[in-house]
Amino acid sequence: MRMVSPSSAINSSSPSSRPHTTTYELVCGLEEGELVEEVNPDYDPVALFEEPVAAKPVVVDPVTEPPVHHHTDACYEEVLVCGLPEHHHTVNCLSDPLDGTQDEDEWLAQTGTTLSGNWADDLLAVAESQLGYEQSERNFQLDDADGETVRHYTRYGNDYGNDYGPWDVMFLSYCLKYADIPQSAIPQVSSVLSLHSQLRSALYNEETGSGYAMDFDGDLPSDAAMPGDIVIYNGTVTKAVAAESQPLQVQDDSADADIALLSMDAAATTDTAPHIEEYTVDTSTVGIVSDVDEDFGTLTVISGDVDGKVAKVTLNASQVTTLVSVANAQQADYGVATPDFKVEDDAGAITTIKGLDALDYLTALTVQRKNGTEYEDTNVTTISEPLHSSLTVKDIPAQAIQDNDYFVHVKLPKSFDVLEDELISGKLEDTGNYVTCGSYQLLKGNDGCWYAVLRYDQNYIKQKEEADAGADTSDAKVTSNVSFNFQWNQSEVTSSGFNQIEVNKDYALDITINPDETPDEDKKDDKNYDLNQSVKDPRCDGNDAYLDYTVTLVVQNEQAGPLTLADSMTLPTGVTAEYVEDSLQLRMEEGDTAPGITWENVNDERKITLGSAGSPIAAGTYYIRYTVKLNKTAFDGEVINNIKILDTPISDDAEKSVKTDSLMITSQADPSDYELPSTGGAGTKLYTAGGGALMLAALVCGVCRKRRRERRAR
Incomplete structure (x- = not known):
């Protein structure tokens, strides 16, 4: 008979989501109080009493009782109890399927970054936001393919649709997704083999000069990679496998060996609980370049599944087998280079602001002051207060944008001194449906003026032409808005009152600028x-x-x-x-x-x-x-x-x-x-006046009585 000891029913169950508990089962094969030939040698009846037995001997008549069995701890063994239907125990029985799970809102709160429209910068920004993330060590499953590799739950697998899949490449896919890099340029896949296979069409072709991916055989030039690029490299990873010990095998089949085996502790001849073993293996994986040291020929990359974490890894250039230039991928997909809104000379001075001069298309340039959470137009400000502005360029011909490599720039009045804050660059949105149609950046030219530079996506311009123009593409027009913060350039305006600020030949701002107030x-x-x-x-x-x-x-x-x-x-x-x-x-x-x-x-x-x-x-x-x-x-x-x-x-x-x-x-x-x-x-004045009047009356009465006594005395 097998039963649970009422005095030793130890339940060391883990969280309720796990299917297993630990308990103790009776294995002596006897009932409590059953007649036996010999009393249980481990049974001590004195230990059952809390008070000590009498110190003085007591003489009683001897009573002969038949020997009976009493249970002790030796009658029980520790047993793993699994709440699942009968099956072969594996490490899956030890997993907590709820540990580490997150919904999309939770992981997006840790991913949120402001995108600039520069694919390389945005990809690196998303990757850096994930540094330190760790896979769930308690939520895992055995790999369906080999039945022994332990796969842990990650947010990247969950986002991809494979909760327990290998997640080094799925981490890259996650970053590509939230950096808004389309799959038409760089595929979002789950394995190195699939990534390399789908990039074959993007491999660099020396004859045509096209392509943005290159294979290397240990000969990556030290200056080839840039921050934000993607590399496939040879490295080592930690592999976890399920290990289950086997029953003791006895090679000697003699009678003496049989007797020796039967006399051994039962625990030594049975399976122990399944467990996990780890070891490192050489493999091919991926990373996003965060730094390049040309002097030492090393790269620093951000990779997933680095000992179960998102972490930085330092590589020798010889470890890289494939390089994907994200900047060139953006050029190939959108028809423009990675947004470089200016041309600089060798000294770093801006010589040219790129794109179509759209100053004549400027129809609005506001001056606004923040009121609570909203911005309100104003024509009266002080000389140094921070202000907000929004410019609108209207009905720019789509063909003209295309002819200027999809760049447009607008020169701001010299009296505007743009603040270098979060609005200095950002996404460009369609004014009708607010979809992202490019990016913008505010730059200061050598002439001392600030420029708003707009870079449009090639596909957006093509769709605009198809939707608006029909057969005649010259009829397609584009309207855009850009917002930014600024202060007055005090050398270009007067703080004594009225200012007229010329914006373009048809448009001027009338503004009153007062000195800063210094209240008493x-x-x-x-x-x-x-x-x-x-x-x-x-x-x-x-x-x-x-x-x-x-x-x-x-x-x-x-x-x-x-x-x-x-x-x-x-x-x-x-x-x-x-x-x-x-x-x-x-x-x-x-x-x-x-x-x-x-x-x-x-x-x-x-x-x-x-x-x-x-x-x-x-x-x-x-x-x-x-x-x-x-x-x-x-x-x-x-x-x-x-x-x-x-x-x-x-x-x-x-x-x-x-x-x-x-x-x-x-x-x-x-x-x-x-x-x-x-x-x-x-108030108290009435009472004070009344009290004073009483005191004055008393004084007058006192004087009168004194004079009366003096007359009587005479």
Whole structure:
């Protein structure tokens, strides 16, 4: 009989997604309490008691009991229990099929890069974003082909459609996909053999000068590869295989050998649990070039499945067997070289901005200021504030673009000084359907002017001609927009007011440029804010008093959120206060939609936040209401509530505060009769005047009585 020991039912199961557990099964073949010829020698009845046995011997009548069997640990053996139907155990039984899995949103969050339209740069950027990724060590399967190679789960296999496939080449396919490099130029495949086979048509032809892939036999020139290129190279990889130990084999078939085998520990003659062994093998794999050292003749490449990771590998040029020039692939596919928007001399100075001069096609050049998350046109700015612009070139003949190698450039006014930020280059999109139709870059020429250079994809221009022109391709027109950030070139404009900036012969900008404002430090808050506060008469509830505050905040000009205020209490000795959490309210005048409002305790202050990052705080009047509870209804002293504005773009004076009138609650028999002067009412002046009048009357009475006594004495 086989059963699980109730005292040793150890369950070392791994995560619930795994099918196996470890348990202990009875193997002695006896029942608990079964009559036996000899008692179990490992059985110790004293060990069953927590308290020690009596130290004094006890004399009892001898009772003869038949020997019975009692289970001990020796009666059990450790057994691997698999929850799957009966089958031969392999390393697949140890796999966790959920480990390391990701959805597309998760891996794209780690892949997101800004593409420039330069295939080599974009491919390298995507590859670098993947550095450090590791395959799942707990999620694996045996290779279907050989039944022994262990294949691990990766996001690259999942994206390709083969979760557990060899992923060095699928990593390359992933990078090609998210670099927007079409398969018509470089195929996205899963093996080196398939990649090399499909690149045969792209191999370089000396006679025609065509092709962008070259095979080498250890003779790659040190200057042949460029960052962003693809190489196939000879290297070593770590191979993992499933290993299962075999039962002990006894070659001697004599009787003595049989007896020796039967006397051995059972564990030594049975299969052990399946396990994984690793060793390195020579293989051909791929990498994306990240650096070239011509002096030492070495390349640094980014490869997948480098000991289970995406990592950089340093190669000797002699290891490279095939080089794929991504720049030349882009030229072959789109009819233009890798976007090089300029021609430079030997000293690196720009001599020519490429392409058709499209200044006469320029129909709009805006000057905009950011308002919240949007840009708004403006004709009044200050001299050094950062600004935004969008240019539009309209109805450029597609044939003219084609005749100029698909390049177009627009010269900006010299008064525009472009900011070298994330908008300095990017994708060019069709103004109708927003599909990518090329790329752009902002360059500064030797004449001191900035140029917007547009490079169109050949296929896009051809499709435009077919869609718009019909039989006459000269009728096809192209319209494009380019956005960028800039500041004024202060040597080209005046900050004293009106400027007229010539854009082209038919178009000029009329703009007023003012000096930068330097507000008085003591009046910064007053320019954009008006802050006031009031309090209602206190409400009493048992031993607690409640003060209802209203803060009136006037914002003169719209600004970026959030807007933060700090509120604090100054209290007499022995009095404590707490903010009533659900009392905070915010509204605006005339039913305007108010932003969100939150508060929290920070450093003994109540921090009040209006709006959030990325959302503007509109100009207008805001009413903030909240309640403070005091722990006493009768005491002497002042209760002062302080309110101040923090961290505003208008003022750095975080210490400036606006206070309520002092609140004084005097001890009286009936707390419900307390009445505090409200802000804007009679205040304490009436009471002070009354007290003074009483004192004056008492003084007059005293003088009169003194004189009366003196007359009587005489």
